[in-house]
Amino acid sequence: MIPEALLITYNTTVKVFEKDELIFSEGDFAKNYYQVKSGIVKMNNFNDDAKEFIQGVFYKQQSFGEPPLFIDVKYPANATAIETSSVYILPKEKFYELLDNNKNVHFKITENLAKRLYYKAIIASEISSQEPSHRILRFFDYLKHDVYHQEEKFSLKINYTRQQISDILGLRVETVIRTIKQLENKGEVKIIKRKVYR
Structure with a gap:
């Protein structure tokens, strides 16, 4: 920052x-x-x-x-x-x-705060209306594209525990674990040594 x-x-x-x-x-x-x-x-x-x-x-x-x-x-x-x-x-x-x-620093901070507001609005919408797989992928894609600016497939290691993901998205940790495994089977994420990559 x-x-x-x-x-x-x-x-x-x-x-x-x-x-x-x-x-x-x-x-x-x-x-x-x-x-x-x-x-x-x-x-x-x-x-x-x-x-x-x-x-x-x-x-x-x-x-x-x-x-x-x-x-x-x-x-x-x-x-x-x-x-x-x-x-x-x-x-x-x-x-x-x-x-x-x-x-220029003032502008960057304002831009960063705007991104966080946008993200919170997106997450609030996801929590209220979408399936767990959609919520999780939307969260991962926000991190990948808006926070870390990466595009290559499986280039982003998700540095969140399953518990943290569940706490952020309002899901049960068991649901997060099961859904991430389903997403791996569909080729949406990759799991290497228990770490998730998007």
């Missing part, structure tokens, strides 16, 4: 979060810009039955938690390290200063 060299010039700090460590909590006010330096971070909520719903998963060079930073509201979800992760943390005032001085 924001080039690392540029973040460093604005005196950003780097903090290491251990696996399952909370970065911020649902209900906290947004005070910082966060960007993954290494590792994996998820944003999630839990419903009244303690079922997890994953809002998003973020990898190296991806930012997370920006919308509340722009509109002075509380976070609608938690952010947690899925594995040991290093995260750039830039205070809100410095973040605004960086955007004021780098309009």
Whole structure:
């Protein structure tokens, strides 16, 4: 997202979060810009039955938690390290200063937020009306084409567990496992050493 060299010039700090460590909590006010330096971070909520719903998963060079930073509201979800992760943390005032001085970065962040809104609208539609196989392929294709910009068949390794896919798409994990196997039999995905490729 924001080039690392540029973040460093604005005196950003780097903090290491251990696996399952909370970065911020649902209900906290947004005070910082966060960007993954290494590792994996998820944003999630839990419903009244303690079922997890994953809002998003973020990898190296991806930012997370920006919308509340722009509109002075509380976070609608938690952010947690899925594995040991290093995260750039830039205070809100410095973040605004960086955007004021780098309009191209401001545009890229706006574009990224628009893509996330589009994705959430697509996923909401898929969850409410489509079969599991359609939901899963739509999610994989969003990652492949819109996030990682890949076109070659089976070029994208899906870095999500079956449980994470089920939490994102509102499916039972057993349904995800069964459906992915069916998709492999149809030639839509490939499974190599338990990893899924699209």
